[in-house]
Amino acid sequence: MLLRMSTLFLRTLRDDPTDAEVPSHRLLVRGGYVRRVAPGIYSWLPLGMAVLANVERVVREEMASIGSQEVHFPALIPRELFEASGRWADYGDSLFRLQDRKGVDYLLGPTHEELFTLLVKGEYSSYKDYPLSLYQIQTKYRDEARPRAGVLRGREFIMKDSYSFDLSDEGLRQSYQAHRDAYERIFSRLGFDYRIVFAVSGAMGGSASEEFLAPTPSGEDTFVQCTSCDYAANTEAVEIAGPPVQDGSIQPASVVLDTPDTPTIATLVDRLNSLDWAEYGLPTRQFSAADTLKNVVLKTHQPGADRWELLVVGVPGDREVDMKRLAGQLEPVEVEQADAEDLAAVPELVKGYIGPQLLADLKVRFLVDPLVVEGSAWVTGANEEGKHTAFVVRGRDFDPAGEVGAVEIRDGDRCARCGSPLQIARGIELGHVFALGRKYADTFGLTALGPDGKPVTITMGSYGVGVTRAVAALAEQTYDEAGLCWPRLVAPADVHVVPTGKDAAAVAEAERMATELVSLGVRVLLDDRKASPGVKFKDAELLGVPTILVVGRGLDDGVVELRDRKSGERRDVPVGDAVSAVHAEVSGG
RNA sequence: CGGGGUGUAGCGCAGCUUGGUAGCGCACUCGCUUUGGGAGCGAGGGGCCGCAGGUUCAAAUCCUGUCACCCCGACCA
Numbered sequence: 001m002l003l004r005m006s007t008l009f010l011r012t013l014r015d016d017p018t019d020a021e022v023p024s025h026r027l028l029v030r031g032g033y034v035r036r037v038a039p040g041i042y043s044w045l046p047l048g049m050a051v052l053a054n055v056e057r058v059v060r061e062e063m064a065s066i067g068s069q070e071v072h073f074p075a076l077i078p079r080e081l082f083e084a085s086g087r088w089a090d091y092g093d094s095l096f097r098l099q100d101r102k103g104v105d106y107l108l109g110p111t112h113e114e115l116f117t118l119l120v121k122g123e124y125s126s127y128k129d130y131p132l133s134l135y136q137i138q139t140k141y142r143d144e145a146r147p148r149a150g151v152l153r154g155r156e157f158i159m160k161d162s163y164s165f166d167l168s169d170e171g172l173r174q175s176y177q178a179h180r181d182a183y184e185r186i187f188s189r190l191g192f193d194y195r196i197v198f199a200v201s202g203a204m205g206g207s208a209s210e211e212f213l214a215p216t217p218s219g220e221d222t223f224v225q226c227t228s229c230d231y232a233a234n235t236e237a238v239e240i241a242g243p244p245v246q247d248g249s250i251q252p253a254s255v256v257l258d259t260p261d262t263p264t265i266a267t268l269v270d271r272l273n274s275l276d277w278a279e280y281g282l283p284t285r286q287f288s289a290a291d292t293l294k295n296v297v298l299k300t301h302q303p304g305a306d307r308w309e310l311l312v313v314g315v316p317g318d319r320e321v322d323m324k325r326l327a328g329q330l331e332p333v334e335v336e337q338a339d340a341e342d343l344a345a346v347p348e349l350v351k352g353y354i355g356p357q358l359l360a361d362l363k364v365r366f367l368v369d370p371l372v373v374e375g376s377a378w379v380t381g382a383n384e385e386g387k388h389t390a391f392v393v394r395g396r397d398f399d400p401a402g403e404v405g406a407v408e409i410r411d412g413d414r415c416a417r418c419g420s421p422l423q424i425a426r427g428i429e430l431g432h433v434f435a436l437g438r439k440y441a442d443t444f445g446l447t448a449l450g451p452d453g454k455p456v457t458i459t460m461g462s463y464g465v466g467v468t469r470a471v472a473a474l475a476e477q478t479y480d481e482a483g484l485c486w487p488r489l490v491a492p493a494d495v496h497v498v499p500t501g502k503d504a505a506a507v508a509e510a511e512r513m514a515t516e517l518v519s520l521g522v523r524v525l526l527d528d529r530k531a532s533p534g535v536k537f538k539d540a541e542l543l544g545v546p547t548i549l550v551v552g553r554g555l556d557d558g559v560v561e562l563r564d565r566k567s568g569e570r571r572d573v574p575v576g577d578a579v580s581a582v583h584a585e586v587s588g589g
Numbered sequence: 590c591g592g593g594g595u596g597u598a599g600c601g602c603a604g605c606u607u608g609g610u611a612g613c614g615c616a617c618u619c620g621c622u623u624u625g626g627g628a629g630c631g632a633g634g635g636g637c638c639g640c641a642g643g644u645u646c647a648a649a650u651c652c653u654g655u656c657a658c659c660c661c662g663a664c665c666a
Binding site for chain 1: 590595599600601602614615616617623624625626627628657658659660662663664665666
């Protein structure tokens with residue numbers, strides 16, 4: 001393959017486009033890989049297409065290796081299919097909707113569970129047909145509230161989505177594992193630094209959902225990783241270690257304190273530290289927010305229920321409640337902050353002075369964060385204006401209905417597996433593997449007739465790779481000051497041949513080498529433009545082809561220069577050895 | 590949806606305060622020179638100054654409205 005820059009549809013930009021903030025966006029635009037058409041909507045130019053095709057090739061190879069078969073669904077989908085799954089309504093504003101000339105509703109597919117399920121239902125009906133795995137590489141549409149970061153988060157993007165269909169839970173487990181392994185190979189081959197993180201709580205079944213994240217500062221997803229073991233989870237699914245369980249019986253009996261005007265944790269702590277503890281027959285000590293128990297009033301909604309119910313969550317006073325994490329843990333139950341009206345319904349809950357002691361009697365559900373361990377003693381509200389209670393002990397003075405990870409994770413929290421400090425980082429979601437179960441099969445009646453003549457509901461897995469996003473994420477993880485630095489496998493070419501100088505011999509020699517390299521199967525980008533050396537060098541660095549071969553002033557001494565884009569390393573090689581040297585680089589890399 | 594900002598050539602920007610021929614750099618075309626780190630000189634082409642209305646003899650500039658876009662946040666199978 002030979003790309004000539006004199007004819008390549010490419011215009012590089014000297015300046016950064018002003019709307020580009022993140023490095024991948026800036027460099028993909030400057031390097032002429034993509035152009036913006038509308039917010040979150042991009043055109044892919046020849047160099048971009050080359051990179052995209054390379055990513056797709058790897059994805060296809062690895063899908064084939066686990067026996068997944070490629071299909072292709074329309075992006076334009078009639079409303080009725082999404083009506084059947086309930087997602088015409090559930091997807092809300094994120095769905096692109098349109099009508100045909102007759103006024104019939106359509107949508108542009110944000111994902112394709114419905115079509116895969118129905119296709120299989122239409123073709124297969126016997127247990128002998130399973131297991132099955134299908135995939136497609138398709139353009140997806142989501143009307144994001146705020147597209148950003150160039151192609152990292154677009155409204156139109158390419159995704160590989162696949163689905164597995166199995167007769168049994170064990171079959172699903174195997175399909176899930178096969179996909180997970182394939183994804184590891186895909187992201188390794190593409191040259192990613194990536195982490196596999198838990199995406200939903202252990203309560204929902206451990207490994208039911210995992211995300212493949214590429215750690216980078218411009219990532220939109222926050223995740224947590226252990227500094228010592230390989231535990232990693234996104235912040236919604238993370239579990240952290242609490243302090244050791246304590247013996248609550250050694251705590252003094254609880255005592256009600258006079259604490260007027262202390263509706264917040266800060267005011268309460270000040271008050272505690274100025275109390276005359278001798279009055280209560282107790283030794284004076286220093287208190288901090290961590291000694292108090294904060295009880296946050298929320299409300300929850302069971303799917304299908306007609307009412308919201310109150311929920312109180314107890315967390316250490318020095319912690320905030322992370323609503324996103326909480327929502328992730330409670331899913332599919334919805335959760336929201338309770339408002340004044342909700343609180344008014346239970347007058348026993350005194351704002352600012354709520355304690356867990358009464359909640360069981362009030363029939364209000366009470367959960368604690370695991371940091372509030374059995375036997376721990378707290379200062380908390382006395383359920384009376386201006387009063388708090390000290391030495392309120394879990395297991396002695398109150399019994400929560402259960403635990404839920406609710407606190408906002410901090411850098412340095414302890415790993416639930418090994419106890420080492422956790423670290424918060426940002427990453428880009430490259431892929432997601434998810435054991436869907438029977439949700440769609442139930443909805444659409446996807447069953448197979450078993451050997452006993454009875455129908456078995458199929459269980460499904462759903463697996464996605466963001467293809468366009470992977471290109472941007474790779475740029476994000478590999479760029480440097482001068483430009484892009486593609487790993488060889490995805491680079492638009494193996495070698496960028498740059499003739500310099502006014503001497504026609506350099507151009508002729510570069511042409512000769514390019515032709516010879518191409519015949520060896522090397523992908524060559526040849527800068528045959530009439531431009532100054534500076535322009536060519538800058539563009540070569542911006543475009544990010546991994547090997548650069550400079551044919552110029554060294555010719556008089558019988559050498560050409562071989563440069564490694566990534567390391568910056570340069571070495572002269574004799575003209576006669578140049579082609580084989582490049583070929584060795586390409587094969588070795 | 591909340592906060593901040595910007596709309597002038599393909600890209601990056603000035604001009605607006607104080608109304609009067611629409612400019613600069615890059616890119617593009619032609620000529621000559623130059624050729625190892627975004628070359629020089631000269632000559633060119635390219636504009637609904639976001640849109641609509643208003644004020645005025647005259648509007649990129651002032652006024653009103655409107656639309657779009659960008660950034661931060663909320664949201665995000």
